[in-house]
Amino acid sequence: MDAMSGLLHGFGVALTATNLLWALVGVTLGTAVGVLPGIGPALTVALLLPATGKLDPVGAFIMFGGIYYGAMYGSSTTSILLNTPGENSSVVTAIEGHMMAKRGRGAAALATAAIGSFVAGTIATFGVALFAPTVVRFALGFGPADYFALMLLAFTTVTAVLGTSLLRGLASLFLGLTLGLVGIDMQTGQARLTLGLSELLDGIPVVILAVGLFAVGEALFVLSREALRRETIIPVVGRVWMTAAEWRRSVLPWLRGAFIGFPFGTLPAGGAEIPTFLSYSVEKKLTKHPEEFGQGAIEGVAGPEATNNAAVTGVLVPLLTLGLPTSATAAIMLAAFQQYGLQPGPLLFQSNADLIWGLIASLYIGNVMLLVLNLPLAGVWVRLLAIPRPHLYAGIMVFATLGVFSLHGSVFDLGMLLVFGLMGYLMRCADMPVAPAIIGLILGPLAEQQLRRALAISQGDPTVFFTRPLSATILAIALAVLLLPPLYQLYRQRFATGMPRP
Amino acid sequence: MVLGLAFAALGVFVVIQGGAVAGAQTYARVGPEVFPRAVGVGLALIGLLLTLDALRRRWRVEWAAPLALPASPQDTLRLMGRVALMAVGLALSVLLMRPLGFVVATTTLFLCVTVAFGSRSVLRDFAIALAFTATVFLAFTLGLGLYLPAGRLWSF
Secondary structure, three states: OOHHHHHHHHHHHHOOHHHHHHHHHHHHHHHHHHHOOOOOHHHHHHHHOHHHOOOOHHHHHHHHHHHHHHHHHHHHHHHHHHOOOOOHHHHHHHHHHHHHHHOOOHHHHHHHHHHHHHHHHHHHHHHHHHHHHHHHHHHOOOOHHHHHHHHHHHHHHHHHHOOOOHHHHHHHHHHHHHHHHOEEOOOOOOEEOOOOOHHHOOOOOHHHHHHHHHHHHHHHHHHHEHHHHOOOOOOOOOOOOOOHHHHHHHHHHHHHHHHHHHHHHHOOOOOOHHHHHHHHHHHHHHOOOHHHOOOOOOHHHHHHHHHHHHHHHHOHHHHHHHOOOOOHHHHHHHHHHHHOOOOOOOOHHHHOHHHHHHHHHHHHHHHHHHHHHHHHHHHHHHHHHOOOHHHHHHHHHHHHHHHHHHHHOOHHHHHHHHHHHHHHHHHHHOOOOOHHHHHHHHHHHHHHHHHHHHHHHOOOOOOHHHHOHHHHHHHHHHHHHHHHHHHHHHHHHHHHHHOOOO | OHHHHHHHHHHHHHHHHHHHOOOOOOOOOOOOOHHHHHHHHHHHHHHHHHHHHHHOOOOOOOOOEOOOOOOOHHHHHHHHHHHHHHHHHHHHHHHHHHHHHHHHHHHHHHHHHHHHOOOOOHHHHHHHHHHHHHHHHHHHHHHOOOOOOOOOOOOO
16 A cells, blocks of 8 residues: 555544544543653553553544654653753753743743654654555565564664663663573473573563553662752743744744654664754754743744654654564564564454554554643643652652553562662662663563574575675664774773874 | 672572573474573672672661661661551461451551551550541442451351
8 A cells, every 4th residue: 555545534534533532542641651751652552551451442543643642742742941950851842942031932842842743743644644554565575584684784773872881782682682581491392591481481571561660660770869859840821822023933843853764763773862962953053043042942842842742753663564572662562462462563454454554544643632731731631740759759659559460460460570679779789771661571581483494495504694685784874883882982081092183 | 788689699699590491492492481580690790799899888778767877776776666566467467367357457457557657546446446447348349349357257
């Protein structure tokens, strides 16, 4: 199906009364949970995954699309008013947005973020509809060797981009890979690393790891850091609407953001962090008010926020067409697909066209709903920020328990949640990024499967990865991502010490 | 440093455990033991490098950071106590889930977390916790049709 007819078909699926209702529920829940400080999009999606358990796949994914976008909106509200970005890609929004809020333009900052997200999200969703079928046609020719190479690339970019140290990123990734080994081997049916526990035979669910690391680990970490617990909410005062000048200054950054963010999102390059920083520096260069940057420049909110939304939408292209998650949130979305026995990839576009195009169409609808919901209701969301910290975290813990327990109704899973929570706390204390662990857990088994399939086809000949032009190219890029930054640093150090400053 | 060594140890463990499943011969020549071995070796290497980093003081683990710096041992201990209290709350909720049910288990958890975060009005929190968890219980069991344990001790 090509893009246009696919989209029309998708709208046909999404525009039924029940599916519209699920989209609305998803958007509302996503925003409400995403607004809560300390909860980023990944955790929002993980916590709300069990709530969709009783729905049919199409309805569930339409609700999921709403949650995905709602969580992004909610998180930007938190970073503007509280200066506590829920994830790395909202860091830039927090810089200028929080300064705007301090100057009494918080409402305008929220508005430009909401409209910018809408504009960029709409453009990017159209991009997904346009590019996904092309990628699918291309991907149908991929062999196991190519998939394996792509997954290695995703591993390296995710570890190299996130966090401060490559080594610690790798440590986190390998922890995830190890957890991914637990359970029955997909090819031969043998139990591995289960320590003799029958509960571990099915493997470790990604949702438990994500909730453990992001919710429990994070709460324990906040407990141990006194400085993190003192924060002040800035009340939204002043004119709710943006002024004409603010409109003029926002429009171009929105559009530029959409075109910076989408391509980055589609690349297997670690999601939305880099493009938001890129957008910020672009806006800083192009603005007519450079003196305002750092004091609350509206371009610094409009651009990065639009970029963020375009990038997280772009992430759906590799996720849906190749089954390749490139952010923690996408990894949990992939887990959601697996929960329904679906494996995203080129074939899904044929076998489940309803679901895929319904999901893409409902992203449009969700975007419109969010705009309608967020501009007038911003005040309501802000009130959620005022929940006292002790009760907020206690409530999050209750929901974490509920979400994990209702996966399988197993107390053993709750025990795992505690263990992963402590692990998350250790990792945060040790300055290790947690997202690579989640990607490792979900992609590890898939990568192993492709590796062994490729070797089975080539009858054990490992050169298959280097003789196929596509996989050879991808592997070369992966190696470059891993090796270039340290080499560059070495070069700079040499340069700095070898040549005295003039 | 301890953490680095722990990583190395985990790596060795994974190699041994992965090797334990070897035996079944497949045509692929790459059996189920190969990937675990590779991951285990990787873990061990990373563990060694982390240990080196720690020894060279380029990587340190900060267990708690009180507001008043430099951190006195008492302050650090006080914060670690809070972390422990919350962990105990989670452990209690795991243990209580089957015998006493969701509401009791999560109310206990709720209270432990609020106290750990420095809330002092325990009675008021208790009321909030009970109302909150009971609402959640009813909403999810009756509204969404999910199963949550009511508690074995209460059932007749």
